[in-house]
Amino acid sequence: MKALTVNKRFEEQSAFVGLLTKPLVTTTNDGKLHRLVIRHQRQLTEWFRRLGYRLIIAGQIIRLHRTPHAGTIAAPYTSQPPRRRELVLTLLAAAACEERDSATTLQAISDQVRVITSLKTSPVTAYDPEQGPERSMLLLAVRRLESQGVLVRRTRDEEMLRAWEAARTGIGAGYDIDRAALLQFLDPHTVALALSAPTGGEQDLLAATRWSRMLRVLIETPALLYADLNEDDASYAASMAGRLAEAARTMTGGTVEVRGEGLVLILHPDHPWTADATLDWPKAAAASWVALRMCDAAGTIGQRSADGCVSLRSHQVDALASRLHRQHHADLTDHFKQRPERIRPAAEETLRDAGLLHVDDTGNWTLTAAAGRYRDPEPGSDWNTATSLMEDSE
Structure with missing residues (x-):
């Protein structure tokens, strides 16, 4: 019985992660996920209700609607969204x-x-x-x-x-x-909530949905960092860190790191849809190495705050890019050797997509606390010969 219970929970968690990556499921586009959701629909409906989402099963069609709160949803940043x-x-x-x-x-x-x-x-x-x-x-x-x-x-x-x-x-x-x-x-109700203008009761709505909003950020984005939240949300998330972590662990089967600067969810590697729900970074590519180098150097010269963030002025970032080009010229691919002005934009795009960097309108950098997880990258001996590191593979 115990083994059956463990297997049932593993399937529920796999289906939960799967639906986050594929919110419209049919027997044609993913038969395996469809079977798991139908088998565990009661538990999955309850879990998604905790997030403020709606799981609809209409005949053979399964649809997860990410209902917005005050016109907002939790989603990772991407520098290249669909046009x-x-x-x-x-x-x-x-x-x-x-x-x-x-x-x-x-x-x-x-x-x-x-x-x-x-x-x-x-x-x-x-x-x-x-x-x-x-x-x-x-x-x-x-x-x-x-x-x-x-x-x-x-x-x-x-x-x-x-x-x-x-x-x-x-x-x-x-x-x-x-x-x-x-x-x-498409769901007209969800679309209307996403497009609706803020109302006088917006603050009350944000307060009433604080639990589900914090849980959404932890599950849907790279990390729940207090520095990214307003004062009320940050205080609430810090006070509820243990409960948030337990809820995320229960629904995903992953591991949650509870740190002074926030919470990080690491999904279970054996779930079938974990790869689809996880950012594939850093890659064995020149842009990733350049971004990691810039990130590591920024951590040594930037101004560190109590919440773990590191801030740099725009001119400091330019200086780091120039120093990287000068000191590691032999390690760079031709894409960056010949055009050093490409280094900073490539690093910014890569780090922002990874959820490690915020850039303001004047070009100033703020590295998130999670950036501290990445340290001192070194190129391998076959750096400039490996096909996976050449520019046309990026």
Whole structure:
């Protein structure tokens, strides 16, 4: 019985992490995750309720709605989010699928999107399939719907897709439409909460949702750091650190480090979807090494605060980049050797994506307390010969 209980909890935690990485699940886009969620839906519904999320199971469709609090959600920073045009075309492609019964083609979706956006009442820029970049963007949008299970491709010939993208020849690909998944793709209630303007009761709402908001940050982002919170939230999180850590451990099966500057969740490595929920960094790539070098050097010269953050003025950051180029010139790849001005932007983008850096409008740096986990990186002997470290692999 005990072994069965342990296995049941492992499956529940795996499904919980899986749904965080894939919030719309069908039998087609992830059959394994679908089976686990159906098997443990009662426990998963309760766990997501603690986060203020809604888990909807409608027939064979599973949808996790991340309900915003006061128009905000917890999400890791990314320097390269999906382009606005791609997201707009994704919604338009979904609308185009509404006009079909059970099957469609890439060309049919393209034609319908052109019709929708050519209307005088259309609030978006008209889609022009004669333009190659527009076709490429629509293809990205359709692939997004495919990954969500809304579209199920019936033709697997990639050459047909390439021919349509390059020259608009053929149908591109044929798809079955999962209308149940399409219905759950967007939730008007969630969208309205995300777009709603702040009201007079915003502070009361933030106070009432403080537990779920702090738990969201711990589970959804690299770390819950007190320095990133306002004074009330920071005091609350510090006083509830033990309970927050226990809740995160229970739901994810991971390990939570409770430190003076905040909490860090490390997911269980054996869960099937841990890799999808974990930032793949640092990588064996030049940009990662440059970022780690800059981070390490900044920690030695910056002004350290009581909460573990390190601050540098913009001119100090420029000086660090110049020193890195000068002192480690032989270790750098040609991308950075020939253009030293590339060092700072690469380091900033990499460290911000890793949740280790904040940059203000004037270029000043603030390294988070978590940056202290990364120390003194050294390049290997095959630094400039390993393919994985060359610029075209980044």
